[in-house]
Amino acid sequence: MFRPLPFFIGLRYTRAKRRNHFISFISLISMLGLTLGVMVMILVLSVMNGFDRELRTRILGMVPHATINGYQPIDDWRSLAEQLESNPKVVGTAPFIQLQGMLTHNGSVAPVLVNGIDPQAEKRVSILQNHMQSGSLDNLAEGEFGIVIGELIAKRFDVAPGDKLTFVLPEASVTPAGVFPRLKRFTVAGVFKVGAELDGSLAMIHVADAARLSRWQPGQVQGVRLQLQNLFEAPQVAWDLVRELPGDYYAQDWTRTHGNLFAAIKMEKTMIGLLLMLIVAVAAFNIISTLVMVVTDKKADIAILRTLGATPGSIMGIFMVQGSLIGIVGTVSGCILGVLAALNVSDMVAWLERVLGIQFLSSDVYFISYLPSELIWSDVVVICTTALSLSFLATLYPAWRASRTEPAEALRYD
Template sequence: MTAVDTADVDQGQTNAAPTRPFSAYEWMIAGRYLRSRRRETFISVIAGFSFVGIMLGVATLVIVMAVMNGFRSELLDKILGINGHMLVQPIDMPLTDYDQVAKRLEGVPEVVSAIPFVEGQALVSGPAGNLGALVRGVHESDLRRIPLISENVRSGTLDGFDAGEGVAVGSRMAQQLGLTTGDNITIISPRGSVTPMGVTPRLKAYPITAIFEIGMSEYDSTFLFMPLEESQAYFNMDTKVTGIEVYVVDPDKVEVMRRALEEAANRPTFITDWRQRNVTFFSALEVERNVMFIILTLIVLVAALNIISGLIMLVKDKGRDIAILRTMGATRGSVMRIFLITGASIGVVGTFAGFVLGLVVCLNIESIRQFVSWLTSTQIFDPTLYFLSKLPAEIDTGETITVLLMSLVLSLLATLYPAWRAARLDPVEALRYE
């Protein structure tokens, strides 16, 4: 190109009427760059991989975060559903006036129920073997106020629980011991009778009147409930109880309610809440969840880097086209917006496609697990290892929006440098050897 031609080009750019940002022709050219032609197949393949990478990265983040949220929520419901939100234990003197204390605790606002109980460890025996068990004695009326037990009785009944000497056991305990409703289960406790030869273990057989299934394998294989008076006699507790489980409306407000419960008890007590009793477990879950989020974010980041490489190659391939656009009056801002639209389209469409894919998988996560287990003839998400009998998924709206915004921002940032390179291209240099 001669100096006169260069001057004409610059004069043409100076006199060109400015176009509206993100005008129709910018979208039209960006759309043409996204559609592959035979000569540009390699570039379109890179764009396709970028799209798939972002889609799978977002979908993986949505699915994993939903499963971890569901896992935490299910565990929290199961743990708090059977153990209560706060535990009131006696100090200095035995808790013999437990009925009166429980009534006073139930009078505190936001308290749903206060359940006195006797608890002890024992060995349970059946035809198929022996197991360690956590024996808990409660009134029938209180047992019915625990929905996790009363609403999940799979066999037998809780009717007449206080009147008889029967016990309620978890489904996995009954299965592992080879027992069913009506069979006798033998309970052996080291806290037995005192004889001249020392303390002898206490051994007694009880009929199974009910079998419940909480859905948490650890509890279904460990917990055994018996009438409160019978448990007091069995564990030599006389008229005492181990403590009182308090259930509240909002588990997150237990710290605020502590003083009110201490005043309502009207006696020396030691109160612990569910956070203190399970601090290690839930802290580990939270750390694992945060680390997984950081690791999986790298998938989206790698896909965004693919957008950068694809756009840089597109800019080099379209150098002649960019120069012609500039000579026809396109401004640097217009060229930059064309490539911004090209790269951002991959990121935006990939992000929302990943969200839809993740949503579909989360809504059908248990069916997918069962299908994969059937297809591979293996047990995916073994309940004996993961505590829960099914794979949960709970989508958190705020967390999902954060994932989508992060993906969109990374995709947009990935387009800035290639678009800037395209805008900085000198049309004279690009057309010099054409």
């Protein structure tokens, strides 16, 4: 079988046992460093992609993509919703009323944001119904003052569906007996879990009950929530809708409430990617030191090949093949290990948490309570291509040095 001379000799040099074991050790370190760098980069970027995905699906699946609010309570929200849904970029609408206050139970207190919702309409704009641990949104009936709470709130108060909670509004009532805060007893109608900070800060009640607590007329709401086809278009779509609507309205979108999380994750992914690429670069350029020592060790062999008729280009090709092979093996190994780690890191971390009895990510601190991972193959291709390119570039200078070796000079003392 015909094989080009540089390729044939380069493979022989790579497989052969060297007299200088230190050179073999440096070659192994270069290969392992490249493997580790590629693996860690794929793993870390997959975890960052997982956080980005969870932000879009869980957090932004619970909070509105955008809202159209009235400066005064909106009387006929259904006609407003029909106008909004006529826009092709709007997928669904639902009315809402927001109340801030505290929930109390047996002496325990927790701050909470209470959303007054229409149970049927809410299913079109929220993933809440898909994450109910117990009970259902349909249990929220007008006039029954039921409440759906997050899992962290349920654990803090040790309550379950059917138990009572007291909602304290930040408003005082003046009575003959004195000034008292406004209180209302609610019955727990369900518990949800989305695995995020919202489990400890969000609760849902019927929109009609929220209107009564706000002392509004029946049927009045604060605004309309929007579910959009593309959440990244939310600021522009919401602004366009407000301009087209008759009446006095203003718009809000998720970039004002949770945009900082998304921006932070995007920036961290970029910076971590650059830092990890430096690790890959250091590992790739270790090939330079390896090949420089190999060239020094093989000067006599190079001189013999030159006297036998090998051209400088052939000599250069030999060492480029040798260095590139180190880069290929290290990159492929790192790619395989990185892909396997990215696909299983969530399960591995969950297993460690069970074995050690600790939780690495707590919903009290982080916006999700587990380590997500999403492998994007385009990232893998970019990482591997960059690592191979750096490895190839690292072979050029030592190979050029080898091609410049003069036979007479190299064999003078041999």
